[in-house]
Amino acid sequence: MRPLRTITPPPIARLIEALVKLPGIGPKTASRLAFYLLRAPDEEVMALAEALRELKQQTRLCEICFHITDESPCAICRDERRDHGLICVVEEPLDVLAIERTGEYTGVYHVLHGVISPMDGIGPEHLRIRELVERVQREAPREVILATNPSLEGENTAVYIHRLLTPLGVRITRLARGLPVGGDLEYADEITLVRALQGRQEMG
Incomplete structure (x- = not known):
């Protein structure tokens, strides 16, 4: 089997290699996703990229329960009805x-x-x-x-x-x-x- 980078442009190959690292994503699914994103409107791809950036920059662990949150304490820990x-x-x-x-x-x-x-x-x-x-x-x-x-x-x-x-x-x-x-x-x-x-x- 030929190396991926010899049969696809490097940007697509890098994306496929990155997607394969995600749980439940195999090479075929990663390839389909990569080519879907290639054909998708620019706004859709940019929105996905922005969502991924915000995921890493705007989430943290709740200081009380250690659930994922965007502010600490999290909504559940702040809720007096709980x-x-x-x-x-x-x-x-x-x-x-x-x-x-x-x-x-x-x-x-x-x-x-x-x-x-x-x-x-x-x-x-x-x-x-x-x-x-x-x-x-x-x-x-x-x-x-x-x-x-x-x-x-x-x-x-x-x-x-x-x-x-x-x-x-x-x-x-x-x-x-x-x-x-x-x-x-x-x-x-x-x-x-x-x-x-x-x-x-x-x-x-």
Whole structure:
């Protein structure tokens, strides 16, 4: 197979190579996207470029929950109508979006930005676990829901956090087993997530 740069102009080849690095994008899809953008109106392409620039320059992590936001604290943490005595701990910002889509959860969140995974060189110090412990000490919520994914890494992370929070006297619960083992919250349907939240159980 000939190298991409020998059969396409360098600007197109560079774009295809950049798109392939995105999750879920293979070489064929990247090529289709690149040629779509090549044919698209200038305004559409410039709008996309501007959106990408703003994504990097105007977003940050919330100082309280570490969700992605354009101002800190984020809208959820600022909302006085939310139940601030109920903290749902999730792996990634996408998990917040998945739970919010249910329209049933009224508490607040804490985003870890990953899970403990020794095989990948990710330890507790690489996540927002220390900040969670400090937050529980500071805010004294009545309940912390550990909503990490039902994978081996997610379960191990939940057990680790449970061990740290238990001495603080807070009620600690885990999502019910309605979620498939090894599945991700972001791909679960709303009904499954609602049932998992409603059926959450105390961690022993």
